[in-house]
Amino acid sequence: MTTIQVAGLHVRHRRTVALDSLDLCFGRGVHGLLGPNGAGKTSLIRVLATVAAPTGGRVRMLGEDIADPRGRTEVRRRLGYLPQDFGYYPGFTVREFVAYMAWLKEVPAAQIPAAVERAVARVGLAERIDAKLRTLSGGMVRRVGIAQAVVNDPAVLLLDEPTAGLDPEQRVEFRELLRELGASATVLVSTHLVEDVAAACTEVTLIAGGRLAYRGTPEALTALGAASDGVGDHPIERGYTAALRAHREVAAR
């Protein structure tokens, strides 16, 4: 079932075009969003998170048009969003911060305490739940960010570079969490780390220069890498560079 439908999406930051008539569909599962720096990954995620308004095009999520204020509020209740950089109140404890986000997301007050404990346990921070955010390491703050994103059991989860700052063991645990979340929700993960995609994603979307460059399963991308002469150490990395090169050749023509 399709939960996110993007049609002719256009995003412009002043004079530079970030997304250029992008058409995409996402259903339940974990979708890896790959692309070089400046490809438009963050622009796409911010539009889907209803934080930024697109310059053109339509976005339907969970059956609602997000250009309509009422539909947007409906979508926001069922949304989880982890931005690339997020601000927080350093004096808040993990529990207070996640609870405040749950309150903003309109989780019923009676359910907030248990939902907060569960979300924090899911990211492996149960022991630090009453620690102040300013005392946490960068990787831990990132995990708190993931906890706030999942606290309302979202149907659509948007994660912008969630594995940045996590150590290898935490990344393995995080991929496990991703697979678990992908069973019931549409999870969109933008990342630079191609191995994350190979390990945890059911589908890969590669964007470059604001356009769709490649779509397929991680296995297909790996096979593409084996078949062509892409550059990289890992088979899927070779697939990534091969797909990107093919897209640029078509775009240059």
Next chain:
Amino acid sequence: MTGRHAPDHLIAGYADGSLPDADAWSLEMHLESCASCAGRVSRAVRATAAGPVLADLREAVLADLGQAVLADFGRRAPAAAPPAPAVVPSPLRAPRLLWAVAPAVRGAWLPAVLLVALGAVLLAHAAGFSAARPLLLAVAPVVPVAGVALSYGRHADPLHELAASTPSAGLRLALVRTAVVLAVSLPLLTVAGAVVPSSGAPGAAAWLLPGLTLTLAALALGGRLGLRAATAVTGGGWLCAVLAPVLAAPDGAVSRHLSDQLSRYVGGGAAQGGWAAAAVLCAALLAARRTAYDRLERH
């Protein structure tokens, strides 16, 4: 799949005790490794005459073992299903919630409000400054407006990127935070005004309606201009209207001119009625353009 599970007649026979021993043993072997068949057997047994007896037994055993078993279970339970603690402490204590809903109260704004209020009182009583009331009345309406500017938006709230993706984003959150700003500033500044000598200026409460109107005007304009620009326009506009004629006055009687100016703007029923009408108008504008707040940021 069904071939691997016990057929219904075996389970029914096991439950009512009619199954031959050999078959019962092999079924028991299977039950050790198959949760779904074990569930079917226990349902079948519960449906027989032994059901109530078993239920009693189960309760008695649980009562005997009590907390020890539960605690042990808690330790062994997989991470995916943590035992719910008996009492989950409330995550947000009241002062924290106030801080959270009003970023302005956490920053430089609260000290500024206290400075204005205490400053007026100290100037009047300790330094014998005669224009404390008019000066306070001139500055007071700008205080909640400044608080609004520091309450909502990317520049004011470190959490804005996250808050903007929640259903509370937009005018609702801006209004909740404005309410906190008003709840802090209105009583403080009015009490401060009441304890300084009037020196010909209007009453200490005369600024309340103008302050509310300017705040609403800033919010109504904020949907179009952004909150920072809107508060600069409204707050700055008020200060210019009140202070410019006074500073331009030829003689040095600032206190008297300021009092006159304020009496003209906020003294008397007609002026207050005008402010009230303006407040209603701004509130109506704000209501009409409420969705403008939903997404202040445009690419």
